[in-house]
Amino acid sequence: MNLFYDTLFNGLAIGSVLVLAALGLAVVFGLMGVINMAHGELMMLGAYTTFVVQNVFKAVLPESVFPIYILVAIPFAFLVSGLAGLLLEKTVVRRLYGRPLETLLATWGVSLILQQFVRSVSSAFAIGLLLAVAIGLFLPRLLVRVQLAPRWAGLKGTISWISAGLVGIGVASLLGEERSLDQPWFSARNLDVTAPSWLRGSIELGGVTMPTARLFIIALTILALWGVTWFLQKSVWGIRIRAVTQNRSMSDCLGIPTETVDALTFLIGSGLAGVAGVAVTLLGSVGPNLGGNYIVDCFMVVVLGGVGKLLGTVLAALGIGVISYVVGSGSLLLIWPAMPAGLNELITFFATTSMAKVLVFALIVLFLQVRPAGLFPPKGRMVEA
Amino acid sequence: MNSFPWLKAWRRWLPWLVLVVAALVLPIVLPPFRLNLLGRFLSLGIVALGIDLIWGYTGLLSLGQGIFFALGGYALGMHLQLGSLAPGQLPEFFGLYGVKSLPGFWQPFTSPLFTFFAIWIVPALVAGLLGYLVFRNRIKGVYFSILTQAALLVFFNFFNGQQKLINGTNGLKTDTAKVFGDLVGSDLVQKELFWLTVVLVVAAWWLCRWLTKGRFGDVLVAIRDDEPRLRFTGYNTTSYKTLVFAVAGALAGISGALYTVQSGIVSPQFMAVPFSIEMVIWVAVGGRGTLIGAVLGAVLINFAKSLVSEQLPETWLFIQGGLFLLVVTALPDGLLGWWWRREVKP
Numbered sequence: 001m002n003l004f005y006d007t008l009f010n011g012l013a014i015g016s017v018l019v020l021a022a023l024g025l026a027v028v029f030g031l032m033g034v035i036n037m038a039h040g041e042l043m044m045l046g047a048y049t050t051f052v053v054q055n056v057f058k059a060v061l062p063e064s065v066f067p068i069y070i071l072v073a074i075p076f077a078f079l080v081s082g083l084a085g086l087l088l089e090k091t092v093v094r095r096l097y098g099r100p101l102e103t104l105l106a107t108w109g110v111s112l113i114l115q116q117f118v119r120s121v122s123s124a125f126a127i128g129l130l131l132a133v134a135i136g137l138f139l140p141r142l143l144v145r146v147q148l149a150p151r152w153a154g155l156k157g158t159i160s161w162i163s164a165g166l167v168g169i170g171v172a173s174l175l176g177e178e179r180s181l182d183q184p185w186f187s188a189r190n191l192d193v194t195a196p197s198w199l200r201g202s203i204e205l206g207g208v209t210m211p212t213a214r215l216f217i218i219a220l221t222i223l224a225l226w227g228v229t230w231f232l233q234k235s236v237w238g239i240r241i242r243a244v245t246q247n248r249s250m251s252d253c254l255g256i257p258t259e260t261v262d263a264l265t266f267l268i269g270s271g272l273a274g275v276a277g278v279a280v281t282l283l284g285s286v287g288p289n290l291g292g293n294y295i296v297d298c299f300m301v302v303v304l305g306g307v308g309k310l311l312g313t314v315l316a317a318l319g320i321g322v323i324s325y326v327v328g329s330g331s332l333l334l335i336w337p338a339m340p341a342g343l344n345e346l347i348t349f350f351a352t353t354s355m356a357k358v359l360v361f362a363l364i365v366l367f368l369q370v371r372p373a374g375l376f377p378p379k380g381r382m383v384e385a
Numbered sequence: 386m387n388s389f390p391w392l393k394a395w396r397r398w399l400p401w402l403v404l405v406v407a408a409l410v411l412p413i414v415l416p417p418f419r420l421n422l423l424g425r426f427l428s429l430g431i432v433a434l435g436i437d438l439i440w441g442y443t444g445l446l447s448l449g450q451g452i453f454f455a456l457g458g459y460a461l462g463m464h465l466q467l468g469s470l471a472p473g474q475l476p477e478f479f480g481l482y483g484v485k486s487l488p489g490f491w492q493p494f495t496s497p498l499f500t501f502f503a504i505w506i507v508p509a510l511v512a513g514l515l516g517y518l519v520f521r522n523r524i525k526g527v528y529f530s531i532l533t534q535a536a537l538l539v540f541f542n543f544f545n546g547q548q549k550l551i552n553g554t555n556g557l558k559t560d561t562a563k564v565f566g567d568l569v570g571s572d573l574v575q576k577e578l579f580w581l582t583v584v585l586v587v588a589a590w591w592l593c594r595w596l597t598k599g600r601f602g603d604v605l606v607a608i609r610d611d612e613p614r615l616r617f618t619g620y621n622t623t624s625y626k627t628l629v630f631a632v633a634g635a636l637a638g639i640s641g642a643l644y645t646v647q648s649g650i651v652s653p654q655f656m657a658v659p660f661s662i663e664m665v666i667w668v669a670v671g672g673r674g675t676l677i678g679a680v681l682g683a684v685l686i687n688f689a690k691s692l693v694s695e696q697l698p699e700t701w702l703f704i705q706g707g708l709f710l711l712v713v714t715a716l717p718d719g720l721l722g723w724w725w726r727r728e729v730k731p
Contacts, residue, residue, distance in 0.1 A: 102713040109709025116702035299531040354542035361539040372522035
């Protein structure tokens, strides 16, 4: 029986990471119908923020306060990822409203840029980048009077961004001559975040060993869920968000500022990705590819959960987490030793982490045959969802 | 090219001219290494044609074409592994994992004829089945995209994890196999493969053009533009979508097989998630719904990639990311759409 609870606990722990990671994605997708492919990279930013906060605590503050750095990192990660998301919404996603497939590709482009950004960012690089962004933002205003042939006119913005980029690269490489400015901040290596001592032990309860790091993640997930539910159900802006989710044009007509609602939702969704990034640092090292490991699972959660309710996201994430863990770790055989021979072999075949994903995907596709719009489909009579 | 009826003739023919001149002159001019690269990139043009068919015309954005690409590659790779063996012998890697007898699904690949069909029919069947299961529930748009991406990851995991069946991560090498007495990796065979690729690209283009020219093409475009209306008019859109997805799968399979023999290996990396999204951007940069643009985009971007990766490897991801952003915001019709656009007199 202990084994059963043990397995269940580990499965739930994995599932709750997924809940945390997919929550922001689901909220944004529900509201705007946009899948943010850079969500994983926003998680990565959250994880790097945790790393930076940890180093600041180590370097500047007395050792006695070090254990609480992870709690401090949470709001910081929320802010960093949230602001990055806001920038993404203001500059890219907004322009592509009503073209979800294009948004998918554009956000993928952003995710590539973010990955390479953390690999190669150095002081010289950062200065060059800031300069390029500043020029790129202001050059089009100076060029308003310049008349171009119609075919080139649409590319005016692009041309100014490219020239801004070239200036930025030039400045960065000039500054890069100075050795101290050329050191990469993070480089492509994987970095390790040291969990504070209170998150390194485990608690024994009724014969089940529960690592405190996982308990912390579960608690963080519950807290985030509670916060999001409260925000969406009780606060004024939450009610506006739900109204826009249900019927965008009607809300617009009734005076709800839908653009602000979009921006706010994107900020919150991205911020939640940052919080998930903090949680993920407790499970493994931090690297530029961190986002990619979680993102496809998060998409599956969104597909399976449907966009009608947050509960769908939670159930889908926990379900996927528990099933992948139970199958992938092979615990099913230990729990039920007297399994019939045929089933036995089948389960053993799927008893690795990657093969468990194969099984889970097959189950999801089967489930979608019964309920194409996920666990909790949005209600309505629209033909075009 | 119905969507650009006004274009001047030379604008229409210029891309073709570039392609034909390239195919004729380059084998003489380029050293074998560069020629081989070009052959690879041209074969990638075939998978891009398939993507143009399903995305540019039908509006289905598949992020999982790597599945079918790799399936085609594996079919040919398995055949080449078996082809150069004495009867009763096993491909070398099986010895590493203690496999004593050939797994059952390898058996038919000893036959060249079976392999010839498997290269495109197996991917088409897998695509058809996956497509049918998804389309019959009217799952579409972003949902379809991320489901294909998940399917891709699943296939990747499967091929990556099954050492005893298909050599897992290491993939199958094809360079040391022999066709008609010559090594596949030799310059002579590679040159022949280049010409074969050119012929097949033109054939694939012709097939896609034939499909999109007539009524079938009109239905595809209608599905892209207003599927519910088409359904209410009495069309069974599911079967059209399944069919066109299967055709794109078959094209991806052929492309994968050509790419495999020209790069010397087929591995699960063909099914890596980023690679399949890259395929989409080739089409987007070349120009959606233009067919020839897809081939052009595949060749151009891959050449740019190999040049940049040789000179400044760390900047490639920035450039690629920038391309994604550029093409969806400023150049929605791609290079060809932009080139073919009529000059409006101000």
